Amino acid sequence: MITTTNPATGRPLARYESMTHAQVEDAVQRGFDAAARWGGTSLPARLEALTRLxxxxxxxxxRLAALITAEMGxxxxxxxxxxxxxxxxxxxxxAHAPAILADEPVDVGEPKAWIAYEPIGLVLAVMPWNFPVWQVLRFAVPTLAAGNGVLLKHSPNVTGSAVALQQLLLDAGFPEGLLTTLVLDEAEVPATIEELIADDRIAAVTxxxxxxxxxxxxxxxxxxSKRSVLELGxxxxxxxxxxxDVPAAAAAAVKARFTNSGQSCVxxxxxxxxxxxxxxxxxxxVQGVETLKSGDPADRAVTLGPLARDDLRVALHRQVAESVVAGAKxxxxxxxxxxxxxxxEPTVLTGATPGMPAFDEETFGPVAAVAIAADRAEVITLANSTQYGLGLSVWSAEHxxxxxxxxxxxxAFINAVVASDPRLPFGGTKNSGYGRELSAAGIREFTNTRTYWVA
Known part of the structure; x- marks a missing residue:
C-alpha cells in the first residue's frame, strides 16, 4: 500500500493499493493500444480534446488545487x-499545434520533398511531486497533441493527484488508456522502470x-536505443x-527563492x-524574507508552506548547518x-562560497545562499561554478x-524571475539534463521527424 501524508500536519491522507505485475502489464498494453488509435486520429480532433481539457x-x-495543497503543502x-x-x-x-506539426516543404529541385512530424506511440513519464499537475501536463499536453499516449509514474506522495489526472482526461473526453497512471511500490520502481524502458511497446521516456x-x-x-528527455536538478x-535597480531585484529575489516554499528546480x-x-x-x-507568513497552506494569507516530506527537511537542515560550519553567516x-x-524557517545565508553545501548542492527548500563578488568578472566565475545549468536571472541596467x-x-532572464512559459522551450544544460519541453521544441521531442522525397 502507498500512504499519502499531509505535510502541514504529518497526518495520513489516503491509502492506495500498489499494482501487481499483471496489472502493470495490462496498463502497458492498454496504453499501447490507445496510443496507436490516437495516433491515427485527425489533428483537429486531438486539438478539440485539448480545448475540452x-x-x-x-x-x-x-478540487485539484485543494488536493495539491493537501498532498504536498x-x-x-x-x-x-x-x-x-x-x-x-x-x-x-x-491553437498552435497545427502550425508546429504541419508538413514543411523543402525545395530540392524537380522532386517533391517535405519534413513531417509524426507520432511515435506510448511515452513513459516519470514525474516529481513539487508541481503535481503542472509537471505532468507540461509534458503530456504537447505529447498528446502530437498523437502519442502517456504512461505516468508519478511520485508516491502525490498519488491522489496522479489518479485525479487520469480521471480528468477521461472527463475531458480523451480515450480510455491514453493517460494511464501506474501505482507502484517504491521498492519495485527502479526495476519496473528499467523493464518498461526496455519494453518494445514504450517508444520513449521522459x-x-x-x-x-x-x-x-x-x-x-x-x-x-530510445529517445529520452531529462529535466534534472x-x-x-x-x-x-x-x-x-536594487529594490526591484531584492523584491523579486524573495519571489524567486521562496515560491513553492523553495521547492522548485528553477x-x-x-x-x-x-x-x-x-x-x-x-x-x-532579509526584510522581504522576514515578511513571509508561514503556516497552513490552505490559509490564503499564508505565503510559505511546509516542505513536502520530513526527510527533505532533514536534508535541508544538514546543508544549512554544514555551510555555517564552513564559514557562511x-x-x-x-x-x-x-x-x-x-x-x-525561511533562511538567508551570506558569505556563501564554492565548497559549501548551500552553494554546491541543490537546496530544495526555503534557503537562500548569498555570495558577494568583487566585480563583474568574479560574478561570472561564481555563477559558472556549479554542476547545474537550468535557469539564470541577471539584474542590471546595461550589462x-x-x-x-x-x-x-x-x-536567461534579464530583470525578471526565471519561469516556464508554453511559448518558450524549457530545459537545462550540464547536470540539469537535456532535451526540451514546451514550445515547438517540446512537441517535436516525441515525434518522428520524417523525411519524404517523391520523384
Missing part, C-alpha cells in the same frame, strides 16, 4: 495558479527529478550587478551580488520549526545580456 481543468480547479493560491497554467498550456497547443534517477533512466534509454544563479538558489550593492541588497532581501532563519508538519551570454544555462 482546458475547460475541465478550470471546472475542477478548486503548496500554498492554495499557488496551487490554483498551477492548474490555471496547465489550462493555458492546453489552449496554447490547441523524467523530471533527481540526478541519480536521471542517470538511471538515461542509461536504460541508451541501452534500449538546478542551482540557479540570481545575479545582481552594481548598476541594478527557484533561484545562489544569489551572487556585486560588492558595491551587496549591503543594500542584503538588507532589503546566518542572517535569518536556519532551523526546523517545532510542532506538527514539516516546516522550516544583463552581456553577462548572461558568459554564464551557461538553459534559459
Amino acid at each position: 482546458a475547460a475541465q481543468l478550470r471546472t475542477e480547479s478548486p 503548496k500554498p492554495i493560491a499557488e496551487a490554483e495558479g498551477e492548474v490555471e497554467k496547465s489550462a493555458v498550456t492546453a489552449e496554447y497547443y490547441a 523524467l523530471t527529478g533527481s540526478n541519480r534517477a536521471g542517470a538511471a533512466v538515461g542509461a536504460a534509454a541508451g541501452r534500449a 538546478g542551482s540557479d544563479a540570481f545575479v545582481v550587478l552594481a548598476d541594478a 527557484c533561484a538558489k545562489r544569489f551572487i551580488v556585486e560588492a558595491a550593492v551587496a549591503e543594500e541588497f542584503l538588507e532589503l532581501f 546566518l542572517l535569518t532563519g536556519g532551523q526546523p520549526v517545532d510542532g506538527p508538519g514539516y516546516y522550516f 544583463g545580456v552581456e553577462v548572461a551570454r558568459r554564464i551557461t544555462s538553459g534559459a
Whole structure:
C-alpha cells in the first residue's frame, strides 16, 4: 500500500493499493493500444480534446488545487495558479499545434520533398511531486497533441493527484488508456522502470527529478536505443550587478527563492551580488524574507508552506548547518520549526562560497545562499561554478545580456524571475539534463521527424 501524508500536519491522507505485475502489464498494453488509435486520429480532433481539457481543468480547479495543497503543502493560491497554467498550456497547443506539426516543404529541385512530424506511440513519464499537475501536463499536453499516449509514474506522495489526472482526461473526453497512471511500490520502481524502458511497446521516456534517477533512466534509454528527455536538478544563479535597480531585484529575489516554499528546480538558489550593492541588497532581501507568513497552506494569507516530506527537511537542515560550519553567516532563519508538519524557517545565508553545501548542492527548500563578488568578472566565475545549468536571472541596467551570454544555462532572464512559459522551450544544460519541453521544441521531442522525397 502507498500512504499519502499531509505535510502541514504529518497526518495520513489516503491509502492506495500498489499494482501487481499483471496489472502493470495490462496498463502497458492498454496504453499501447490507445496510443496507436490516437495516433491515427485527425489533428483537429486531438486539438478539440485539448480545448475540452482546458475547460475541465478550470471546472475542477478548486478540487485539484485543494488536493495539491493537501498532498504536498503548496500554498492554495499557488496551487490554483498551477492548474490555471496547465489550462493555458492546453489552449496554447490547441491553437498552435497545427502550425508546429504541419508538413514543411523543402525545395530540392524537380522532386517533391517535405519534413513531417509524426507520432511515435506510448511515452513513459516519470514525474516529481513539487508541481503535481503542472509537471505532468507540461509534458503530456504537447505529447498528446502530437498523437502519442502517456504512461505516468508519478511520485508516491502525490498519488491522489496522479489518479485525479487520469480521471480528468477521461472527463475531458480523451480515450480510455491514453493517460494511464501506474501505482507502484517504491521498492519495485527502479526495476519496473528499467523493464518498461526496455519494453518494445514504450517508444520513449521522459523524467523530471533527481540526478541519480536521471542517470538511471538515461542509461536504460541508451541501452534500449530510445529517445529520452531529462529535466534534472538546478542551482540557479540570481545575479545582481552594481548598476541594478536594487529594490526591484531584492523584491523579486524573495519571489524567486521562496515560491513553492523553495521547492522548485528553477527557484533561484545562489544569489551572487556585486560588492558595491551587496549591503543594500542584503538588507532589503532579509526584510522581504522576514515578511513571509508561514503556516497552513490552505490559509490564503499564508505565503510559505511546509516542505513536502520530513526527510527533505532533514536534508535541508544538514546543508544549512554544514555551510555555517564552513564559514557562511546566518542572517535569518536556519532551523526546523517545532510542532506538527514539516516546516522550516525561511533562511538567508551570506558569505556563501564554492565548497559549501548551500552553494554546491541543490537546496530544495526555503534557503537562500548569498555570495558577494568583487566585480563583474568574479560574478561570472561564481555563477559558472556549479554542476547545474537550468535557469539564470541577471539584474542590471546595461550589462544583463552581456553577462548572461558568459554564464551557461538553459534559459536567461534579464530583470525578471526565471519561469516556464508554453511559448518558450524549457530545459537545462550540464547536470540539469537535456532535451526540451514546451514550445515547438517540446512537441517535436516525441515525434518522428520524417523525411519524404517523391520523384
